[in-house]
Amino acid sequence: MNLAVHGLEGDIQEANTFYEDKHRLQDGKPLWGNVDFMMANPPFNVDKVDAEAIKTDRRLPFGLPGVNKDKHVSNGNYLWISYFHSYLSPTGRAGFVMSSQASSAGHGEKEVRRKLVETGDVDVMVAIRSNFFYTRTVPCELWHFDRSKPAALKDKVLMLDARNVYRKVTRKIYDFSPEQQAHLAAIVWLYRGQQSRYLGLVHSYITRLNAEAQGADATLAPLLDQLTQSQVALQTFSKSISALTDAPQPVQENLTVLQAALAEQSQAAQAFMTDRSGLVTGLQAFGQTVAASGAQASTDNATQIQLRQSFDKQAEAAKGLVKQIDLLYKLASRSAQQAQALAAQLSQHEGKSDNDAATRAAADLLDRRAVNKSLKQLDDARHTAVEQLKACAYTHRQMVWLQERFPKAEMQDVAGLCKVVNRADIEAADWSLTPGRYVGVAPAEVDEDFDFEQTLRDIHVELADLNREAVELAAKIAANFEGLGV
Secondary structure: OOHHHOOOOOOOOOOOOOOOOEEEEOOOOOOOOOOOEEOOOOOOOOOOEHHHHHOOOOOOOOHHHEEEOOOEEEHHHHHHHHHHHHEEEEEEEEEEEEEEEHHHOOOOOOOOOHHHHHHHOOOEEEEEEEEEOOOOOOOOEEEEEEEEOOHHHHHHHEEOOOOOEEEOOOOOEOOOOOOHHHHHHHHHHOOOOOHHHHHHHHHHHHHHHHHHHHHHHHHHHHHHHHHHHHHHHHHHHHHHHOOOOOOOOOHHHHHHHHHHHHHHHHHHHHHHHHHHHHHHHHHHHHHHHHHHOOOHHHOOOOHHHHHHOOOHHHHHHHHHHHHHHHHHHHHHHHHHHHHHHHHHHHHHHOOOOOOHHHHHHHOOOOOOOOHHHHHHHHHHHHHHHHHHHHHHHHHHHHHHHHHHHHOOOOOEEOOEEEEEEEHHHHHOOOOOOOOOOHOOOOOOOOOOOHHEEEEHHHHHHHHHHHHHHHHHHHHHHHHHHHOOOO
8 A cells, every 4th residue: 555655666575574584675685784774663562473483583683682481572672673773784774663662671672782782873762752653642762773873973872852842733643843853853963963954954944034024014014904994994883873962871881881992992003003113123123134144144153043132022022912913803803792782782772753763773884794894804814913923933932942952053961852872871771772861851941932822722622632532422322322222
């Protein structure tokens, strides 16, 4: 199925990989000792592999990982690990997924791991939290081998604990955002001394941030226009009702509430326009600063940090303006609802005098359909403007994440995230390759960028999943009862 879906050709044969090495390269050569790049996601924790049948397999250069009294390898994880290492050419590199239990397993598995570490080919270990698989909740680890590591790194391993790096997709599925993937890769780049790639990533954020910043005002202008239109219609209606003589007391009371709502909305709009003007000026100044930095922005860490810091205030201002925009929409919605309630009250007024007729006729001064349409357009404009401002703050936050952890654009240990260890460190830790045993625990941080709305969206996703599962379960129960004739 994989071959068909990806438009590939292959020679499919029936075999048991543990007992038969049938995999071949295109030129017919076996994988053993000839693979330059390899990726794999083998089945975890396979048991009852016949030890007698595989004990002389050349793909097991470190020996069997441990045999039980029934002469079975009780766990096949280290068979796969040994296979993958044996397949590599002298310059080969491998990356594969493995059960999180394997990196600290004891007994015969520890002995295989010790020999593997002593080759110097273990390059990077990455711990991944649970819920990254579609069908399993178990955590895992990513193992990386490199048989041509430079001499300076031959005795070292990068331990990267990414269990706190994730994006929530659904209640049961997590993944990495594109930026999170890039950040993990950037740490590996610094470990390998590839500083230019790290600086290139930060520069891409600067370029992206500048484009988002310069496009912000184009999304704010329609929002202002739509806000003004909605205010004008409601204020015209309010003034018309105010002109009525001898309006009933309930109408006057509701009119007072509408006028207060419109006044509060107008006051908030004035504050928004002032703050919007200041933000746009700051965003334009940032664009000029980026342009003035020239080529240094792509190659000089100090320049990149200065550019990011020059946007710190604008990022805070953007987040503040998002709150103002949301408040404006809520106030506009309240004013519209109050105006519609007042119009409904006017249309239902009973009486026979000329004033009573005028009161009922005043309800027609408000086009309720137009008000609803205007409110919908205001919401669309709000959404567009908010997403643009959030994009600015988000991109800025990506630079902060990298630069706060690696201020010199050089590899350094970060508590709770990464640490470069040597063979002596690994031996002292009983030859464990579990990142969490080395990186320590990060100090507690106050999340100043806590996104309440995003948290609510996450809760909504979980609730939607639970509701859907509840409906499916209820349908199954009903069907079962019907099947029983109940």
